[in-house]
Amino acid sequence: MKTMEINDKTYFLKNNKDLFIATLSEFAHKSFEVASLNDIIKTSGLNKGSFYYRFNDKLDLYYALMDYLYIEQLNIFEKQTQYLKGNFSLEVLLHAFFTNSYNLYSLNPELLMLNYNSFLEKEDLKNNRLEHCISSLVDKVLPVIENLILKDYKMKSTILKMFIKNVEIQYYFLPFVFKDTFTSSDVSSLVSTLIQSINLYRNLDNLDQSVFLNNKMSLQLSKENKDMFDLNLKLTKGEILAIVGPNKSPELILQKLILELFDINDGEIEY
Secondary structure, rough: EEOOOOOOHHHHHHHHHHHHHHHHHHHHHHHOOOHHHHHHHHHOOOOOOHHHHHHHHHHHHHHHHHHHHHHHHHHHHHHHHHOOOOOOHHHHHHHHHHHHHHHHHHHHHHHHHHHHHHHHHOHHHHHHHHHHHOHHHHHHHHHHHHHHHHHHHOOOOHHHHHHHHHHHHHHHHHHHHHHHOHHHHHHHHHHHHHHHHHHHHHHHOOOEEEEOOOOOEEEEEOOEEOOOOOOOOEEEOOOOOOOOOOOHHHHHHHHHHHHOOOOOOOEEOOO
């Protein structure tokens, strides 16, 4: 894991506009395995001799791009939080954490897609990235969130890990959840939901075995719309299930039903 400083390869990538755009576009929309180095070089207009003078291979270029992403994340976060001087409440830290993604999205939506894709990569690539790239914002902030919860909420470690994993998944899946409608108010709504869910997570340790969702649940959010869920679902104690979907989608509404942020009109949720 490197220190937070821009290296020669990242500096070159950042300052070669055509190469940067081609590289970001390729890795933001494709996995590392599928991304084509030949397409990047061709699209950028850079000749192969010049490219290989700077980079050894596709992996070398990928590391340079990820370093750029992480440096941008950390610089934005430092500007957001410098006035706090390290005195964070959990809500303030979560808000700064997710606002960082919004600011990154405002800078360039493809940076957020790159971040999303990095979460989906194979484990060996993730592990190698830890060795060759600087620490990401996630690496730095999630342990602080964990310590704040331990201090303020006395959550047991097994349940705490479930909550932290939920925060991590929400962070990486933001492009998928909000798509083209990502606004600063979405950040506040997301943080509010996470804070409200803490007591539910604490209560999970008191469950004997499972959570059941019985079929044909319904939820009336307005006079015009009634959401129906024809669903049977059983979650065993200790099991982690990610339910993700675009903003205002059935998946997101289902999340809030499970967290008891909405009341259902028909059907049951049993704990």
